[in-house]
Amino acid sequence: MAAEAIRVTMEVGADGVALITIANPPVNALHPIIIAGLKDKYAEAMRRDDVVAIVLTGAKGKFCGGFDINVFTKVHQTGDVSLMPDVSVELVSNMMEEGKKPSVAAIQGLALGGGLELAMGCHARISTPEAQLGLPELTLGIIPGFGGTQRLPRLVGLPKAIEMMLQSKFIAAKEGKERGLIDALCSPDDLIKISRLWALDIANCRKPWIRSLGRTDRLGSLSEARAILGAARQQARKVAPNMPQHQACLDVIEEGVLYGGHAGVLKEAKVFKELVVAPTSKALVHVFFAQRSTTKVPGVTDIQLKPRQIRKVAVIGGGLMGSGIATALLVSNISVVLKEVNPQFLQRGEKMIAGNLEGLVKRGSLTKDKKNKAMSLLKGALDYSDFKDVDMVIEAVIEKIPLKQSIFADIEKICPKHCILATNTSTIDLNVVGEKTNSQDRIIGAHFFSPAHIMPLLEIVRTEKTSPQAILDLITVGKIIKKVPVVVGNCTGFAVNRTFFPYTQGSHLLVSLGIDVFRIDRVISSFGMPMGPFQLQDVAGYGVALAVKDIYAEAFGERNLDSDLVDLMVKDGRQGKMNGKGYYIYEKGGKPKPDPSVQHVIEEYRKRAKTMPGGKPVTLTDQDILEMIFFPVVNEACRVMDENVVIRASDLDIASVLGMGFPKFRGGLVFWADTVGAPYIYSKLSKWAEIYGPYFKPSPYLEQRAKSGVPLSAPSTSQQGSARSRM
Known part of the structure; x- marks a missing residue:
């Protein structure tokens, strides 16, 4: 994007209304140039005697899609939080909301994240009915940082504001009008005209001059607010136990309820800066960009081909x-x-x-x-x-x-x-x-x-x-x-099924060593997977496992673990969720319950496997269990990257998140492996290979990365020109 295309313009009409327009295609994101431009134009508008009121809008039918996420990447690369411009206090609170001339937001298309926060800093909001409004910041591991945690509850009430922020839920402006977030609805053709008139009416005291941050009428009593926040905390602990931004968001909302909007804004700015450099934000921002890069395919999307219509x-x-x-x-x-x-x-x-x-x-x-x-x-x-x-x-x-x-x-x-x-x-x-x-x-x-x-x-x-x-x-x-x-x-299994074939096999190996099936599932679920490997096998059905067993054995040779656990389950009349009986019992409408009667099948499997040293179960920590299941998966991912089965490591991250439910907040499989470190993974696999055999043997790619200190995700020149390329 050329810098000249990113700009903020101001036109002052004969009516004394300054029309300030954000222009940064395609969604008018708040790039630092835009933030600086807004501060500049607001300062000018406040100085000029021919300006009595301001209308803030976005170019080409879109108000603003929020803060420019590319800046987060720069912060993550450098660790320098000062790259984040001061928007909340300097621009939204001091220049806009506390400014001596009224501002009206003219919204069309979307007002998301920082865009909606700018609009809430205005003294009124006029919108087209279908415009999308929301604060989706929590999906990036952060919280709204331009005053949104304080102003949204004061405009729509605590329950709806918490729902919109914690669930990153968008609403249409039509609903926004019913909730008190939007002051008036109009057609796109009338939007600027009505907004100008509204701004003049505020300036001339014909309409109220409302500063959102000062309102308390929608917050309810202190005891009501505490009860709502308490219930929200409990729910967040249940549905997002590994997501610190949820509790942080509620803390910041509570600060504003207890000590006033201004105190809330200051705490919000502090917590925002802490979260933006935290591991969760780094991982979720990585996933955000990784998902957008999957459609960039060299030799396909860069050779001026046009897609044909598929009717x-x-x-x-x-x-x-x-x-x-x-x-x-x-x-x-x-x-x-x-x-x-x-x-x-x-x-x-x-x-x-x-x-x-x-x-x-x-x-x-x-x-x-x-x-x-x-x-x-x-x-x-x-x-x-x-x-x-x-x-x-x-x-x-x-x-x-x-x-x-x-x-x-x-x-x-x-x-x-x-x-x-x-x-x-x-x-x-x-x-x-x-x-x-x-x-x-x-x-x-x-x-x-x-x-x-x-x-x-x-x-x-x-x-x-x-x-x-x-x-x-x-x-x-x-x-x-x-x-x-x-x-x-x-190749056999392509990217996802091939990378994750050790996921099931590793869990079977652990069971053969005497580790409890349900403990394994608990450890893996606590890590952030939607369910453990045994419940997953129940849900997917045993037919899949039996169908691919021979294919994997032929393709993967000595790193394939031969397990007859599923055969024994089928022999015992178990088909998983399909017939309500697997490792768990499945009753209609109820949650899966561990089936204690599966124990005799497991004992038979252990007897046949003969893996337990001296016939006694091994002692492993939860971390050992996690690593013995996921490190072989990382090892196979290394082979997949080495053979160019994927274009880039981040494609494997997205595939693991969307195809296998690998926790998004950990950034995907390869991203997570890099946070653990190739040297550590290599040393663990080497140790286990000596004890348990070639299933754990580190791949040459992993060994080379571990010894050279190069991240697993870094592209290699030899890889790109490999004669073994699958691409």
């Missing part, structure tokens, strides 16, 4: 994955042909799609009208006759190589020449899938995660022959259906 997609297979994929496409207005082998299976698939859509309506993420529109875009098929005009096919049948090969040979003959031929396989080599076709350039992996209409990750798998156009088109479709596309190379 109609055929999905082969209406099972759990196929129906989920179809749902994701339909809600994004893409027509779908669902192909099945017989009428019964087709009807079941259509029912599952209808159920998925109904579920989205119940969750509030889809209206009934949109649900009906989505169903109208679905067409069932029992043969390929409707494939003649499809732009893409996504095959989602069971993991059987001959079946997939015959499907691809058939559709190649029927589909148009531009049609992309995608497979949702999670493990099978794409070269094998497309072996019997002449269209290797159109064959690509579209690996969705279950449930496909909800999980946000889309692994796009390319072979050496996949065309850049096919990759670009699938990236574009991924964005349309609101997925985060990560382009990866072709």
Whole structure:
């Protein structure tokens, strides 16, 4: 972005109103140049005798998307908090709110984070009805830092303000008007005119001159406020135990309730500066930028290719994955042909799609009208006759190589020449899938995660022959259906399943050494995973584990651990959540409960494994358990990076967060590993390899990084030019 495009302008009209406009495309973010410009223009407006009032707005239909997050990255790199400009006290409190001339915010499009905080520092807010308002700072490990923790509760009341901040929840300006955050609604055409008149009315005492920070009427009594804050603290401890910014936000709100808005603003500024350099903020800001870089693919997105329009997609297979994929496409207005082998299976698939859509309506993420529109875009098929005009096919049948090969040979003959031929396989080599076709350039992996209409990750798998156009088109479709596309190379398990295959295997090894199943799950959940490896196995179903067992054994050789624990579970009549009985007991509507009767299966497994030294259980700390499960995962991630299966380390971070539920507040797998340090991970794995064998043997990449002191995430020149490149 050229510096000249980032500016603040001021025009003074004959009516005496100064129109101050923030211009920093695309969302008018508060870059330091903008902050300096606002201070400059406000000072000028206050000085000038021909200015009686001010209207603050944003260029090109957007008010302001908040503070420029690039500044946080600079702070994290340097540790220099002074790079953060003083906005809260100097600009919002002193120049705007306490200024001798009234300010009115003219809001359109969005007013988020620092943008909404600027608006709340004005004496009135006029908005278009659909504008989005919110304070999403907590998603970056910080709290609102320009007075938002103080002014929002004073405008909308404590309960709504806490909900908006702690859940980073946006509201439309229409609701903002009902809540007291917005003073008046109008059309985009009338926005500036009405805002100017409102500002003049305040200046001429025809409308009240309200300073938000001084208000207390929406805060309730002290005992009410304490009760609300207490309940919010309890809830935050439950849902965000590893997120310090939640409790910090409540502390700062409480300070303002007890000692007044000005005291709250000062505490907010202090706590904000502490949080911005804390590990949680560093990790979450890393994830924010990592997610935005996944669509930058060298040789694809930088060669002036234009994505083709994908209007109609055929999905082969209406099972759990196929129906989920179809749902994701339909809600994004893409027509779908669902192909099945017989009428019964087709009807079941259509029912599952209808159920998925109904579920989205119940969750509030889809209206009934949109649900009906989505169903109208679905067409069932029992043969390929409707494939003649499809732009893409996504095959989602069971993991059987001959079946997939015959499907691809058939559709190649029927589909148009531009049609992309995608497979949702999670493990099978794409070269094998497309072996019997002449269209290797159109064959690509579209690996969705279950449930496909909800999980946000889309692994796009390319072979050496996949065309850049096919990759670009699938990236574009991924964005349309609101997925985060990560382009990866072709190998067994691709990026996510390959990196995380030791996750389950390590947990099985620990059980064979005498560690309690439920203790392992507790340790892993406390670390921040959504659930432990054994509950995950119950939920995913044992069929998946059994289906990939031989594939992994063949691909990964001596670093694959052979475990028959799942076989023994199945033999004992257990199928996990599917039949309500696995390591846990699953009752409808209830939480999973550990099943003590699983112990005899575990004892049988230990007897067969013969891993316990001298037949006695080993003694391990919780940290040992955590490291013995995750360090082999990091080790495999090193191999994935070394073989160029991913373009950059941060792609693996995003894939681990969105595909496996790795804690976002730890920044993703590789980012976390770098905070632990390669030398420590290498030394631990080396020690365990001596005791327990080659499963733990450090990879050459990890060894080299540990000895050279280079972070695991740093790109290497030899890696980029590697002959073994999968990309």
